[in-house]
Amino acid sequence: MDARSIVMWTATLVALLLPAEHVAAQRANNGAAREKTKVKTRPIEPLDPAAPATESGVRPAAAESPSENGLSPVSPQASGSGARVTRGTGALPNEHGQVWRDYDISPFAERASELPHPEQAIIDWILRETGYEFWHSEPLGILSATPKALRVYHTPEMQSTVAGIVDRFVNPKEANRACGLRLISLSNPNWRSRAPAKLTPVEVQSAGVQAWLVAKEDAAILLAELRKRSDFTEYGSPQLLVPNGQPTVVSSLRTRTFTQHLLPGLPGFATYEPKLADIQEGIAVELTPLVSPDGASIDALVKCNIDQVERIVPVAIETGTALLTTQRTKIEVPQRSQLRVKETFRWSVDEVLVISLGIVPSPTPRDENLLEKTLSLPTGGPARAEVLLFVESRGAIAPTAATTAGKTTRNGANGRY
Numbered sequence: 197m198d199a200r201s202i203v204m205w206t207a208t209l210v211a212l213l214l215p216a217e218h219v220a221a222q223r224a225n226n227g228a229a230r231e232k233t234k235v236k237t238r239p240i241e242p243l244d245p246a247a248p249a250t251e252s253g254v255r256p257a258a259a260e261s262p263s264e265n266g267l268s269p270v271s272p273q274a275s276g277s278g279a280r281v282t283r284g285t286g287a288l289p290n291e292h293g294q295v296w297r298d299y300d301i302s303p304f305a306e307r308a309s310e311l312p313h314p315e316q317a318i319i320d321w322i323l324r325e326t327g328y329e330f331w332h333s334e335p336l337g338i339l340s341a342t343p344k345a346l347r348v349y350h351t352p353e354m355q356s357t358v359a360g361i362v363d364r365f366v367n368p369k370e371a372n373r374a375c376g377l378r379l380i381s382l383s384n385p386n387w388r389s390r391a392p393a394k395l396t397p398v399e400v401q402s403a404g405v406q407a408w409l410v411a412k413e414d415a416a417i418l419l420a421e422l423r424k425r426s427d428f429t430e431y432g433s434p435q436l437l438v439p440n441g442q443p444t445v446v447s448s449l450r451t452r453t454f455t456q457h458l459l460p461g462l463p464g465f466a467t468y469e470p471k472l473a474d475i476q477e478g479i480a481v482e483l484t485p486l487v488s489p490d491g492a493s494i495d496a497l498v499k500c501n502i503d504q505v506e507r508i509v510p511v512a513i514e515t516g517t518a519l520l521t522t523q524r525t526k527i528e529v530p531q532r533s534q535l536r537v538k539e540t541f542r543w544s545v546d547e548v549l550v551i552s553l554g555i556v557p558s559p560t561p562r563d564e565n566l567l568e569k570t571l572s573l574p575t576g577g578p579a580r581a582e583v584l585l586f587v588e589s590r591g592a593i594a595p596t597a598a599t600t601a602g603k604t605t606r607n608g609a610n611g612r613y
Contacts, residue, residue, distance in 0.1 A: 292335035315341035383427035415548035449478035479559035504557035
């Protein structure tokens with residue numbers, strides 16, 4: 197074998213052996229790296245009940261320091277929040293003589309089973325009569341309820357007030373009492389000049405709202421005269437019954453859809469797509485009557501919401517597309533008017549309460565004509581009307597009638613507001 201052949205044979209042998217040695221060396225280096233970066237783990241141990249608690253009431257993990265897990269506790273003072281939390285004394289403060297009482301409200305909850313949370317009606321009435329601030333300041337007070345029980349922690353004086361309110365809800369003598377509610381609107385308030393009934397004014401806190409007391413016979417005559425008018429509109433059923441203590445909503449609402457804004461479109465097509473939104477307009481009246489313990493008078497909470505879309509104002513926005521350099525896309529801005537009234541009344545069961553909300557946005561929605569839809573300027577003013585409510589006691593009614601009236605009203609309502 198000559199020298200040239202020996203050199204070629206040696207080069208071939210080196211080329212064959214070098215990749216194997218390189219791979220073996222690479223594997224050895226990777227194994228060493230994994231051994232060096234191996235993570236040690238251990239299961240999380242539960243808290244030791246015997247371990248001493250810190251000042252904030254939080255115990256560290258048992259047996260080992262929290263820093264071994266890579267986490268360090270941060271105290272409120274160290275984080276800069278300044279909040280200092282203590283465990284307290286372990287007992288409710290009673291410096292003002294507070295006592296604990298449980299009230300059985302299951303009789304009312306069973307009658308108002310159609311309501312999603314019947315106990316909420318009792319809580320709302322207690323807060324309204326006693327004042328919200330007395331449950332969120334000194335002395336310490338607790339007010340909590342389930343469909344079966346009302347739990348109260350407060351002074352004996354407050355407990356006496358709460359007991360009187362609860363009795364009005366659970367009193368079996370008043371269980372089947374109901375009130376009638378009629379909701380109407382008139383385009384002109386000139387009915388006052390020819391009212392055949394004797395109207396006794398009632399003091400009202402809400403600005404622009406009027407109320408009168410009318411004998412039941414005179415109220416029937418007044419309603420008959422109003423029905424003869426061409427601008428008379430009634431909402432809901434004339435035979436509507438509202439059970440005692442149960443909030444009931446009468447509403448006449450409709451939904452309007454408008455282009456709220458633009459969203460990025462699909463590539464290759466329009467760069468923006470319209471985003472539609474809904475807005476409701478109309479009227480919703482909520483009535484919650486509560487008969488007095490002796491049955492001689494009625495307390496009623498009246499809440500009224502009126503929303504009206506006066507017009508939809510179009511706005512043109514310049515947008516671009518993949519094929520056209522400029523395009524004008526229209527969005528819409530609703531011009532709205534609304535009314536919010538919340539008032540509590542008390543009157544005799546022998547009389548009818550008549551409430552006027554004044555000249556307000558019309559509960560009957562008005563459709564825009566073609567000229568209003570195409571032009572930004574309105575062709576006419578927004579619709580206005582006077583809204584009247586007639587509320588009267590219907591006395592005791594059959595349990596089946598009270599249940600049916602409650603179901604019918606709530607199924608047609610749009611919820612609380």
